[in-house]
Amino acid sequence: MSFKVIASKHAALLDQELMSTCGFTIDQLMELAGLSVAQSIYKVYPPSTHTNCLILCGPGNNGGDGLVAARHLKLFGYKPIIYYPKPTKRPLFDGLVTQLKLFNIEFISSGNQLSESFNTCDLIVDALFGFSFHPPIRQPFDSLISQMIQSHKKIVAVDVPSGWDVDEGPVIEQIKNYQPDLLVSLTAPKPCSLKLADKSRHFVGGRFIDPQFAAKWGIDLPNYKGTDQCVELT
Template structure:
C-alpha cells in the first residue's frame, strides 16, 4: 500500500470516529501491538516507557498496561510533564488505568541521578515521546530524553515515528531517537521511506490497528479537518482568487458557481461572461465581480482578456452555461493551456482533448458526460472505481464522477462521497459543486479539493432537504454551504 502523510492519517482517524470507531479503540490496538513487540524482544527484564503528553504517550500507557501482565517483566514509565497536563482525553483515560496495574514506578522526568539510572537498567526502551506530532526544533525535556535514550544500551522501539523525525519528510531538525525498530500504524508514513531516515528508524514494521476501510476510502469529517482555519494575518486574496468562465447560452449557471465559491470561503470571485449575459449575471448579487467579454458567446477573440484574468487568479473554473458552438469550443481549447489550476465542468467537457496538457486539472462530469470522455461505465461501484482510476492516471487528470455515490480519483488514490440526496437532481447543483471545488482548489491538492468539495456540496444539500424536501433548488444549497463546512446539523453528523 502507498505511504501517507501525517495529516492524511489524522483525517483517517477522525473519519473512524465519524463512523463510530473511537480513537481510544485504535489506541488500544496500537498499544497492544507495542507490548507484543517489546515482549518478543525481552522475556525477562526491564521495560522503560518514555511517554509524552499526547496520543503517542497514550499508546505507551496502553503498552504499559499490557506489559504489566507479564510476570518476568518490570515496567517503568517516565512522563514529560505532570499527569494533569496530559493533553488528550484518550491518553488521560489510559494513564488513569495504570493505577490499577502492576507498574514498577511512574515518575515525571527531572534531572535526578535515579531517573538517569533507569536508562542504564532498561533492557527495552519504548519511545512514546512525540511520534508524528513533531514540529520544529526539539525542546526540553524531550531533547535530554532523546539523548538519554540514544546513550543507553537498551533495544529501542519507536512508536509510529522516532521522536525528532519528521513523519512527512523524514528530515531531522537537530536530533532524533535512534530506534532499533519503528512500529508505524495502519500505513507507512512518507517520511519513513526517506533513505536519510533509516539511521533513526531501524527496521520499520507497519502494524494494522483495525482502521475501518471506509474511513480511508469515504470522504468524511476528518477530511474536512484538512481545511484549516484562516490565519489572523490573512489578507484579501490569501484565501483564493477564483475565475469563473461561463455563460452565453445560459446566465444562471456561472452565477451559481460564483456564489458557491464565495460561500466556500474564496476571497475574490470574478465571472468572465459573454456580453449577452454579463449584466444579467451581475444582477444576481452585488458580491459578484463580472467582466464582460466581446461577443454573445465565448470566442477566440476573448483570449487576450482572459489571459490577463487567468494570470491574476489562482484557479479557473470553466464550462457552466457556455453552450457548444464551434467557436466556443475552440476558445476552450485555447484557454486550457493558459491555466495554472483548472476545474472543467459541463460544456467545457464536450470535445475535450485528452490527455491533459497541464498537471492540475479537475474534471467534474456526470455519468453522461463521462461516457463521452471514457466509454461505457461499469455497473458495480468497485468496477467503477477501477475504471475512474484508470481513466484519471491515463489522462493526467483528477476526476470527480458525480452520482448517487461520487467517485473521486487522481489515478493514485481515490475517495467515495456518500453525502447528498435525490432532491439534488434539480438543475444547478453541478454548477454549485464546480464553484465549491474551485474555491478549495486554490488552497489544497486536487484530490482533497475534489473530495471535500463533493462532501460539502452533498452535506449542504442534505441540510437544504431537511427544510425544503424535493422542492429544494440550487440557491438553497449555496446558503447551507457554511453550515455544511462547520458540520452543523447534517444527517451524517
C-alpha cells in the same frame, strides 16, 4: 522493501475520519494501537531477555499509546517503568494512568531515577511524539531524547521516531543519528519510515481498518497473519 506510506497531513485526516464518520472512539483505537505495540515488542524482544522496559511517554496521543502498551507489557510478563513528564489533562489519559497504578507500575519523576532507569533498562519505548509532531523539540523532551540516544539501549519507536520530521525523517541536527531498533508504524507507515536504517526492524500495527477503507486512502493493508495485531514488513 516496498510499501505505501501516508503523509502526515493525510494520517491526521484518516484519524479524524475514523473518530467521526466511522464511529470509533479514541479509547478503542488507542487500546488496539497500544496492544499492537506490545505484541510487536514481544515478537522481537521477548520478556525472557528484555524484562525491564523504560516507557517514555509524550504529552499527546503517542504518549497514550505508550501508556496502553505499558499495561499490556506488564500482563505479558515485562517490568515496565514509566516516565511521563507532561501528563495530558483529559479523562482518558487520567484513566490510563490510574489503570497502570492499579497494576503497580512505577512512574518515575526525578532526574536521578530517570538516569538510573536508562542504565538498568533492557529496552526503551519511545512514545514521545507521533504523526502530529512539528519542530522544534521543546524542553524537557530535547534533553530526554538526547539521553535516550546516548543510552545505547534497544529503542522501540511508536509510529514515528521522536524528533524525526514525519514526512522527511531525521532532519533536526540533534537527532540526526537517532535510529530506533524497532519501529511500529500505526495503521500505515509514515514517509519518514523510508529513512529507517537497514538494520532497524519495521512492524505495522493498529489493525483496525479493512481493505476497502485502506484503498480509499491509497494505503496497503499489511498481510496480517491469523489474529495477530501486528506484522513485520520485510
